[in-house]
Amino acid sequence: MTTIMIDHTVEDYETWKPHFDDHATSRAEHGSQGYRLLRGADDPNRVTILFEWDSLDNARSFVDDPDLAAKMKEAGVVGEPTMVFLDEEETTTSEPTPA
Numbered sequence: 001m002t003t004i005m006i007d008h009t010v011e012d013y014e015t016w017k018p019h020f021d022d023h024a025t026s027r028a029e030h031g032s033q034g035y036r037l038l039r040g041a042d043d044p045n046r047v048t049i050l051f052e053w054d055s056l057d058n059a060r061s062f063v064d065d066p067d068l069a070a071k072m073k074e075a076g077v078v079g080e081p082t083m084v085f086l087d088e089e090e091t092t093t094s095e096p097t098p099a
Helices: 013-022 024-029 056-064 066-075
Strands: 002-010 032-039 046-053 077-087
Touching: 002 013, 002 056, 013 066, 024 032, 024 066, 046 056, 056 066, 056 077, 066 077
Parallel strands: none
Antiparallel strands: 002 046, 002 077, 032 046
């Protein structure tokens, strides 16, 4: 499984979010397996999304789709987003308690 981290600033989160939600079908058609949506603690218009993808090829196909750039612009994304492709190395749900 591949993770894509997309980080960007939006003009207004409340305006951006419905556009993001409406794009769910396109994400699923490209192999998205779900996501975690995070907002900046000091800037609520800074959005970071961690998408889980079924394959690296499908993840790249999604970000290269011209429809994504058009939707991001329409939704009010400011500037160029940062997109990073990641492979999971390790996961934990809690840290051990020090002795």
